[in-house]
Amino acid sequence: MGDVSGSDVSGSDVSGAKGGRGAQLKHTGLRPGWTTGACATGAATAAYTALLTGDFPDPVTITLPKGQTPAFALAAEELTGAHAMAGIVKDAGDDPDVTHGALVRATVRLLPAGAGVVFRAGPGVGTVTRPGLPLAVGEPAVNPVPRQMMRDHVAAVARRHGGTGDVEITLSVDHGEEIARSTWNPRLGILGGLSILGTTGIVVPYSCSAWIDSIRRGVDVARAAGRTHVAGCTGSTSEKTVVSEYGLPEDALLDMGDFAGAVLKYVRRHPVERLTICGGFAKLSKLAAGHLDLHSARSQVDKAFLAGLAGQGGAGAEISAAVADANTGLAALQLWPALGDLVAATARDEALRVLRGAPVQVDVLCIDRAGAVVGRCAPR
Template sequence: MERTHNSLRRGWTTGSCATAAARAAWGGLCGGEFPDPVIITLPGGQDVAFALAGHGYTGEGAWAEVVKDAGDDPDVTHGAHVRVDVRHGPPGCGVVFHAGSGVGTVTLPGLPIPPGQPAINPVPRHMIRTALSDAGGHEPDVEVIISIAGGQELARRTLNARLGIVGGLSILGTTGIVVPFSCAAWIDSIHRGVDVARALGLPHVAGCTGDVSERATKALYDLPEEAMLEMGDFAGGLLKYLRRHPVDRVSIGGGVAKMTKLAQGFLDLHSRRGQADMTRLGELAHSNGAPDMLVAAIAQVHSVASAFALAADAGYPLGPVVAQGAWRTVAAVMAGTPCMLDVLLFDRAGALVARYGPHPVS
C-alpha cells in the first residue's frame, strides 16, 4: 500500500471495496470462478488488487466480501466487511443498485443521490458499472446489493442521520483512496449538510465546534436538526463552501479557545495547527481599551481560559472582543455573499459568554 510523505499508510474507500467485491461476485456468477485477488481500476487509472474475505452462491446469484483497510486513517469503517451480492436483472435494466443490511437510504433532498435511493454515491456507482462492463465488454443487466456488517451501528458515529441517510452507512469515495488524516469524509459531510439545508429552504444554519456549543446554539435559536452543521475544527471547510453556496443567515458557535483562534485568523481550529497566541490576544484586548496591566498579564499566561479568568477578575469584557474578532475572520472569507452572520462564544457548560451580530458580511 502506498504511503504518504509522512510515512502514513493510505487505505481504500468503501466504494473501492464494494467495487472489488462486485467484480469478484460477478466473476463467480458468470464464469464459476471468483478472482482472488481481484483487480479493479481506480478513477485515477491505478490498478489495485483486493483479497477476498469470503465468497459463495445464493439461490439467486453470487456474493463476495472484502474487508475495508483504511490504512492509518482513524476511519470508523476500518475493518468493516463490505459484501456485494449480484444477480441477473431483467433485460434492459442495466446495473441496478440496492441497499443491503448496514447501507443507508437517502431520505432528504440536496445530496448527489435523490431521496429513496440507496446511499451509494455517484463515483462508486460509476466504478462498479465500469468494473462489470469491463469484465464482459458491455454493461450487463444486473442487480447489485451492497451490505456492510454492523453498518447501522457504525453509522451512529457518522453524520449520516443529520443528512437524512437512514438505516446505515454510505458507500463513499471520489478517488478510491483514503488519505490518512485528510478528514475528507468529514468535510464532505459538512458540504452535504449545507446542500441538504439549502434544498430544504432553511434560511438559517449554524456551524459549531463541538457538542456543547451545538446544543446551546440550537436551543438559543430553536433551529431544526437539519440546520446544524457539525463544523468541528474545519471552519475553513464550512465557510468556503458557504461562500460558493450561500444561505440567508449563518451562526458560528464555539468555546472561547477555538473562537480565539478563529479571531486570530485560523480556519483550521485543531490544536495540531497551532495554539492561540497570547501576546496577540493581549494586543487585541489593548486595541479595545484593556488596561496595560491586564494586557501584560494576558501575554504571560499559557491558556485562553486563564486569559478570560484574568479579564473577568479585572472587570474587562474580553468575550465580546473575541466574538467581534472571530466575526471579522468569518466575514472576510464570506465577503460578497448576501449573508447575515453572527458569532457566539460559550463556556464549557454551554452558557453564552458573548455574541456579535447578526450583521451583513458585506
Template structure:
C-alpha cells in the same frame, strides 16, 4: 507524514471495496468459481488488487462476496468493516440496478447527489462498479445489493443520521483512495449538510465547533436538526462553501479558544495547525482598558480559557473577540452579504461573547 517523519499508509474507500466485492461476485457467476483476489481499476486508471473474504455462490445467477475495508493509517470509523455485495442476474436490458443491503443507508432528504429513496451508494462508486462489471461481461444486467456488516451501528458515529441517510452507512469515494488525515471526508460532510439544509429551504444555519457549542446555540434559536452543521475545526470549509452556496443567515458557535483563533485570522482551528497568539490577545485586553498587570497575566497564561476566566467581569473580552471574528468572516465571504452571528461558549455552555452583524 507523522511526527516521526514516517510515510503514512494510504487506504481504500468503501466505494473501492464495494467495487472489488461486486466484481468478485460477478466473476464467480461467470466462471462458476471464486478467485482469492480481484483487480479493479480506480478512476485515475490505477489498478489495485483486493483479497476476497466471503465467497458464496448461491446459484448460477447469484453470488455474494465481501472485502474488508482497509483505511490505511487514517482514523476512519469504517476501518475494518466488511463490505458485502450480492450480485444477481436480472432481465435482459435492465442494466445495473443498485439496492441497499443490511448496513447501508437510504436517502430520505433532498440536497444530496442521490434522489430520495435511493440507496446511499454515491455516483462515483456506482460508476466504478458498473465499469468493473463491464470488464467481466459487456452491458451487464444485474442487481447489485451492497451491505456493510454492523453498518447500522457504525453509521451512528457519522453524520449520516443528520444528513437524512437512515439505516446504515454510505458507500463513498471519488478517487477510491483514502488519504490519511486529509480531512476530505469531514469537509465533504459539511458541504452535504449545507446542501441538505438549503434543499429543505432552511435559511439560517448554525455551524459549531463541537457538541457543547452546538447544543447551546440550538437552544438559543430553537433550530431544527437539519440547520445544524458540525464544522469541527473547519471554519474555512464552511465559509468558502457558503460563499458559493449562500443562505440568509449563518451562526458560528464555538469554544473560546477556537473562536479566538478565528478572530485572529485562522480558518483551520485544529490545535496542530493553529494556535492562539497570546501577545495579540494581550494587546486586545489592553485596548479594552485592562490594567498592566492583567495584560502581563494574559501574556503568560497557560490556556485561552484561563484568559477568559480572569477577564470575566473586568473587560468585555468575549464580545471583542466575537467582533474580530465577525470581521474575519466578512472578509472571507466578501462580496457575498450574509447576516452573521458569532457566539463564544465555555465547556459549561456559558456564553462569554456574541455579536450579530
C-alpha cells in the same frame, strides 16, 4: 458522504498494492487504505465474474479512477443459480476509520437485456431520505463515483465473459447500521446504514477532506430543507448551546470542528440568510486573529493579539500585560471578561471578510467548557 470518519481524498501520493494492503504514504510513513467504494467494486466484480464463469477470482483486481490496481482477497463468497455474493473486508490502513474491518458484500443478480446496472441497499447500507445530496430521495446511499466504478467493471467483465452487463447489485455491510451511528449519516438523512463512498478509492490517513466534504453536504441538506439559519459548531457542547439559544433543528447544525474556513468558503458560494458560529473562546480567538483552521497543530492562541484587543476595549496597561502572559485563552478571559464580546465581534468581522460580500448575516457565540456563553455579538 456522511461517513466522516473515512477519509477519501483525490490527488494522493499513494501507490497500488496487492492483497488489499496499502503501500506507505511517501513522507509520512502511514499506510493508506481502501474506501468502501473500492471494496464494493471489488466484491461486485468478483460476484459478477462468478455468475458468468462459475468461479470467483480471488484475489480480485480492480482499476481505480487514477489508475492504481489493488487486488483484494475475498472474505466471503456464495454462488447459486440465481445470484452470486462476494465480500471484502475493508482495510482503512492507518486511518482511524470507523468502517475499518467492516465486511462489504455485493450480491449480483442477472437482469433482462437493456435493464442496465441497478443498485439496491441491503442490510447495513443506508437509504437517502432528504433532498440536498447528490442522490435522489429513496436511492441507496451509493455515491456517484463508486456507482460509475461498478458500472465500468461490470461492463469489462461482460466483455471478457460474454455477458450483457445488465445486473442488479445489492450492497450490504455487516453491522453497518450500528457503525453508521458514529457517522454523519443520520443527520444528513441517510438512514439504515452506511454510505458507499470514495472519489479515488484510496483512504488517506488523517485526511481532512472527508470532514470538509461532510460539512458541504450538511450545508446542501440544510438549504434543500429550506433552512435560513444554520450554525457552524466546533463540537457537541457548542451544538447544545446553539440549540438552547436558537432552537435550531438538527439539520441546521454543521459539525464544523476546526474547519471554520471550509464552512465560510462553502457558504460564500452557497449562501444562507444567517450563519451562527459557536465554539470555545480559545478556538474562536484564533478565527478572530485570522486563522481559518482552528486545530491546535496548525494554529495557536495568540495572547499578544488578545492583549491588543483588551487594550482596544479599555483595559489598562497592567491588565493587557497580564493577558499577554496568561497561560491559556480562558485564563486571559478571566483577567478581562470583556474579551469574550470583543473576540466574538472580531471573529464575526473576520468571517465577513472571508464571505466577501455574500448575502449572509453572521453572528458569533463564544462559550466556556461547560457551554456557558462568555461572548456574543449581534448578526451583521
